[in-house]
Amino acid sequence: MRIAVVGLGKLGGPLAAVLASKGNEVLGVDVNSEVVRLVNEGRAPVTEPGLQELVTASRERLSATTDFAAAADGEVIIFLVPTPSDERGAFTNAYILAALEGLGPALQGRDDYQVVVIGSTVMPGSCDSEIRPALERLSGRQVGDSLGLCYSPEFIALGNVIQDMLNPDMVLIGESDPRAGAVIERIYSGVCENDPPFRHMAIVNAELTKIAVNTYVTMKISYANALADICERLPGADVDSVTDALGLDSRIGRKYLRGALAYGGPCFPRDNKAFAVLARDIGADPALAEATDGINVAQSERLARIVGSRLRGGNAVGVLGLSYKPDTGVVEESPGVALAGLLARDGYDVSVYDPVAVDAALRRLPEEVHGCASAAELLERSDVIVITTPWPEFADLPLGSLNGRAERRVVIDCWGILPEDRYREEFEIVRLGRPLEDRVQAETGA
Numbered sequence: 001m002r003i004a005v006v007g008l009g010k011l012g013g014p015l016a017a018v019l020a021s022k023g024n025e026v027l028g029v030d031v032n033s034e035v036v037r038l039v040n041e042g043r044a045p046v047t048e049p050g051l052q053e054l055v056t057a058s059r060e061r062l063s064a065t066t067d068f069a070a071a072a073d074g075e076v077i078i079f080l081v082p083t084p085s086d087e088r089g090a091f092t093n094a095y096i097l098a099a100l101e102g103l104g105p106a107l108q109g110r111d112d113y114q115v116v117v118i119g120s121t122v123m124p125g126s127c128d129s130e131i132r133p134a135l136e137r138l139s140g141r142q143v144g145d146s147l148g149l150c151y152s153p154e155f156i157a158l159g160n161v162i163q164d165m166l167n168p169d170m171v172l173i174g175e176s177d178p179r180a181g182a183v184i185e186r187i188y189s190g191v192c193e194n195d196p197p198f199r200h201m202a203i204v205n206a207e208l209t210k211i212a213v214n215t216y217v218t219m220k221i222s223y224a225n226a227l228a229d230i231c232e233r234l235p236g237a238d239v240d241s242v243t244d245a246l247g248l249d250s251r252i253g254r255k256y257l258r259g260a261l262a263y264g265g266p267c268f269p270r271d272n273k274a275f276a277v278l279a280r281d282i283g284a285d286p287a288l289a290e291a292t293d294g295i296n297v298a299q300s301e302r303l304a305r306i307v308g309s310r311l312r313g314g315n316a317v318g319v320l321g322l323s324y325k326p327d328t329g330v331v332e333e334s335p336g337v338a339l340a341g342l343l344a345r346d347g348y349d350v351s352v353y354d355p356v357a358v359d360a361a362l363r364r365l366p367e368e369v370h371g372c373a374s375a376a377e378l379l380e381r382s383d384v385i386v387i388t389t390p391w392p393e394f395a396d397l398p399l400g401s402l403n404g405r406a407e408r409r410v411v412i413d414c415w416g417i418l419p420e421d422r423y424r425e426e427f428e429i430v431r432l433g434r435p436l437e438d439r440v441q442a443e444t445g446a
């Protein structure tokens, strides 16, 4: 099938390559000529595991352009442009509408059957209220005749985008009519390697399902973090024992039920906020989403307090891990960056290190924060070390760098990745979600 993908970013880049790898003729369209050049040179437009291999393998079926008129040749045209949040937390459709301004006129007068697909995350109701009228006005065609409109979002985690696209738990298709949805099902049937269930529905239901999935998952994360906070104050408690058993209940499930750090990244925090805005705007109860967000925001302070309770005289804290999760360089809403910022604000001597995200993080941090060139340098400089992103390499800390400093260092291992037996001599290892006597004593005056 001939498919145009409008927006070749963190999602559109991988989707274009995945579609081409399954035999489709794919044309990427982006306003960024650098991204277009990379694709046409056979190079991955964004960093994502497995993407370069797919782009290389699909070169003859994958090209890119800045010319929207060329995209109008697609049998299917998929939009994956940004939908940034406004100051209230609602997603804006400005980029989608701008891209439609480019594409719409080139769709005029065609009589071949085409389907426009919105893959970006939008406020529920957007396709019916804003996108469909704009598409019809700009193309001079009515949705339902020779033009279909679908909303079909991706459910992916950065760092695992390709695998998630190939093996989704479900494919969600909001459709203007069954004919449009059938075209999209045909495409994804040819892409998915795990035979997932397809769910066809009215577009507004798909728009709502997309953010409802993410707000449900964030609610689980905040729930586990609230449990961790309780366990840290309850003698003998261990959040991992509790969540391990809790997750065995088939009504609950084990995924994303880990008492550790805040959720971050470009989706979870803002999807949750948008859900609360939606509820508030239409007179529904936003309490659940707002509580989830409030608990999440409180996690950085919780961690900063734990760090403060572990410093004995020294003032130097090292934050190991700045991307919001492993296998990505994205630092948006990252717990490591938030912690480093709070500690710097409070006057600590803060060092940071990450395998890929030091520069991106430093751009968001006060200038007194020191960016290290290696984990070894960070270990040397720090009295307390906090592992905030579970990069596999942090499970293997360079002990050689501790030479010359006799005192036992404290490592706050937020994700429980350090083998405690191996490091017991060098480090006092603090795990989250277990009683933190010093902190409780300090706070209660006990």
Ligand SMILES: NC(=O)c1ccc[n+]([C@@H]2O[C@H](COP(=O)([O-])OP(=O)(O)OC[C@H]3O[C@@H](n4cnc5c(N)ncnc54)[C@H](O)[C@@H]3O)[C@@H](O)[C@H]2O)c1
Binding pocket: 006, 007, 008, 009, 010, 011, 012, 029, 030, 031, 032, 035, 080, 081, 082, 083, 095, 096, 098, 099, 119, 120, 121, 122, 154, 155, 156, 157, 158, 266, 267
């Ligand atoms: N990144 C994620 O983890 C993720 C997950 C699920 C959903 N989403 C949603 O997918 C959408 C895209 O997200 P992303 O992370 O890929 O964004 P991104 O910022 O990484 O990429 C967007 C791309 O669109 C291009 N672009 C901007 N305006 C354009 C226009 N008018 N015409 C053509 N191209 C244009 C940009 O140059 C960029 O290459 C957003 O709505 C986002 O909420 C993202």
